[in-house]
Amino acid sequence: MTIEQHFANIVSFYYANRRMPSYQEIAKLAQFRSKFAALKLVNHLIEAGRLQKDATGRLLPTRHFFEIPWLGSVVAGYPNPAEEELLDPISLEEFLVKNKQATYMLNVTGDSMIDAGIMPGDIVLVERREHAKHGEIVVAQVDGEWTLKRLYKRGRKVSLEAANKKYPPIVPKEELRIAAVVCSLIRKY
Amino acid sequence: MTIEQHFANIVSFYYANRRMPSYQEIAKLAQFRSKFAALKLVNHLIEAGRLQKDATGRLLPTRHFFEIPWLGSVVAGYPNPAEEELLDPISLEEFLVKNKQATYMLNVTGDSMIDAGIMPGDIVLVERREHAKHGEIVVAQVDGEWTLKRLYKRGRKVSLEAANKKYPPIVPKEELRIAAVVCSLIRKY
DNA sequence: TTGACAAGTGTACGAACGTACACCTACTAT
């Protein structure tokens, strides 16, 4: 078995068991009869930056465990995954969620933001925040009603603009309460 | 300290250390002087379904560790996060990636799919696959060039259609090689 | 006031952990 396969087995174990294997378990995965052989294997993987240990000697997963290969752009040509990746691979969770405590998912219904590429059925990740900048897409309550719109702020003038010609801009009469700011969009096919 | 805070501390530990704490460490987090108090706390959390143990007695993270609260839909009104969540919370990774081995990220450039809500700068998660169904969005090589288009299949007729009136459908003269199928879309603001 | 009960303390114990060392193969280069 190659070292690649050993590493793949460790990653698989982590996904199946939601924890890192012990040296005993690594030995089993690699079909060694001795823990020490597993320890040497692990040390090689650590030197290669593919595994990590914490201060107490426990094994930790590295970014290689979570990341999805990032291949570059489509029109630039579809690169061969066997080649070196063009961009750093990345963990989805880390990539999309900055402030976990304040982040929520929200279904989008309605076509009011369709020209901004937000379609009915999409999911937005929003961060709870009461203040937003000009141009950000916000979840807001205007005169008692909740909507998803782009915030326009020009001096004292504040309005919420849909990205769809069918809907006119909303200028709040009484109150404009911003509940959250859209920080990313997800769509499943 | 409430049990909520204890649980939050354990989740924080998991995020900071990429592993579950030992009972000793839980005792420290909860400011107990005895491991046994931590064990009792953990048992309560296990009964509540917030923690798990595997066959070897090790603690495991549950779905509560990964999930992002899902609040429902925007136009239906913005629900109060303090209330019960409307939909099951979910882990992004689990939600978006089915087949981890074959999944890659790809940057989108160009506006050829803009009417399908795929804008330049977006990222698509694609699954490597050579066969696609009618209507799926595919990464394909037609006559030597890579593109992102919607696949049209009607009997023997096969073509690639852009979602933008500026671009005419592409009917492959020689070969149509499908490299991957788009399974989800991500956009960061 | 008293009794019941939940919650935290301190100590103990076997099992499993990470680590170390001597030994034993194969293979490689000289």
Added chain:
DNA sequence: ATAGTAGGTGTACGTTCGTACACTTGTCAA
């Protein structure tokens, strides 16, 4: 042929793990 070396085996050791039990403390209802 032979010496060196990388990789696997078996055993050993101190530490930490999860678990258990008896004890103390604080709280609340009767």
